[in-house]
Amino acid sequence: MTDLTKLTLAEARDALAAKKFTSTELTQAFIDAIDSANPHLNAYVLATPEHALAQAKESDARLAKGQARPLEGLPIGNKDLFCTKGIRTTACSRILDDFKPTYESTVGQNLWDAGAVMLGKLNNDEFAMGSSNETSAFGPVVNPWRRKRGGKADNTKLVPGGSSGGSSAAVSANLCLGATATDTGGSIRQPAALTGTVGIKPTYGRCSRWGIVAFASSLDQAGPIAKTVRDTAILLRHMASPDKKDSTCVDLPVPDYEAEIGRSVKGLRVGVPKEYRVDGMSAEVDALWQKGIAWLKAAGATIHDISLPHTKYALPAYYIVAPAECSSNLARYDGVRYGLRVPGKDLIDTYEATRAAGFGKEVKRRVLIGTYVLSAGYYDAYYLKAQKVRTLIKQDFDKAWSNVDVVLTPTTPSPAFGFGEKAGDPIAMYLEDIFTVTVNMAGLPGISVPAGLSGEGTPMGLQLIGKPFDEGTLFRTAQVIEDAAGRFPVPERWWA
Amino acid sequence: MQVDEATVRRIARLARIRITDEEAKALEGELSGILAWVEQLDEVNTDNVPPMTRVADMKLKKREDVVTDGEKADDIVANAPLTEDHFFVVPKVVE
Known part of the structure; x- marks a missing residue:
């Protein structure tokens, strides 16, 4: 049998519908791949094979009865920032310890209700604070890509x-x-760019934030990372929904984004900002x-120079708004209701000892700022x-x-860098987000699509x-770029 | 903005994070650097600019002020480090 893990999500969906293989076979292929790759890449902080196989079994029964849901039997990974009922959720911080939520995030629930299978919890920077995944309490993730220097292979570990x-x-x-x-x-978008994958951050309010560990509430949004533009379109449709449990989540119907794939961009006006x-x-x-x-011009779009004069202020404004909101959100980690507790001589001493032991360096830095x-x-x-500068950016x-x-x-000012190369200077690391952060500040949707090497x-x-x-x-236009640039699979599976 | 060690210690106390002498020293430089960097916002004239509150012009959702959830004390204390009969246990705070 061909390697099922190489399929795109859309290809796997169509093959399952055509009964070429079962969800159990597909899921097992991924479980085996995770078993052999994870010791090298550290992408998963918790694999949940039994959970996945149970979901796959249910999917196979539905497929057999002709009752398949839109994502029936498709195995996906879930970032460890999303609460999973009965399954450890840590935000990759020591302070959450062995936290097992008693509820599921809305985005996660939407995916499972659509038939998706969860393979496990994925690594991330502690509380999502970082641009290299080096701040995770579970250690860094290794980028499957390796670079060449002077025409020679360089085995330096790169960040994803x-x-x-x-x-x-x-x-x-x-x-x-x-x-x-x-x-x-x-x-x-930045991790998608550094790994040759597609990632979309939808408009603020498109996906519910309920059940996602909060970092900066006025900026946080959920979205998918996948192999193709079409796959992200499929996933976003089934992640997004109105939600009574998040008052900032909009009551708008979720369109069929996949229908945008292949539509023409003739006459579309594309802005190129000089800043x-x-x-x-x-x-x-x-x-x-x-x-x-x-590429976009060749596809019939028109190109226009535009000016976004407040662009340079987005990053410094972000480094006020995000730390301010995180210091409030992270006040809940007090060693009383969940997570780690380090006993002290009185209550305040317990708080201080718990938070000193539970938070990593970058999280402490941001809480203090x-x-x-x-x-x-x-x-x-x-x-x-x-917040006023944000209005000007918008x-x-x-x-x-x-x-x-x-x-x-x-998407980013430079390609993937090596472990530790930007760890010494916080501002050098913050500059990784220089092209992406304005989008969060203005609440807009943004997609990153791989375009070259x-x-x-x-x-x-x-x-x-x-x-x-x-x-x-965005999906329609990104597909034009993907069609022109081609896809970017990892050339050498050195970990296998 | 130059942050001195005493300020770092005061902020850490407010944030309820115990820091070592070594951390206080390092944070003094790091926080000063970040605060000096964000000072470039002073160049921007924000007179008569309202702070941003929403992406699209829409009203915050409201709902009836009624109980929609509850009766899950077991769930609420399920992850607590120390509990007694559905109570969170903390060190004595009143003498």
């Missing part, structure tokens, strides 16, 4: 991006058909961007100021939408940014 590094690595290494992920400043041509951007990233412009900017006398100067886009339908940019032989992505709730146009 972050925070959804387990999701991106698992998808590119064929350890699942697709994965859930979350994006607060770029945590879906994204930043200092220090590599020539190959610029060349990739030009290629993307040429957030505490500082929200402390007495500083609220207006920092948080309020940053207004830049509002103006642009009168002239263009979609915006094209690179760097001089080191590692993948690079292009980002498309859309109008609020216009994910459909």
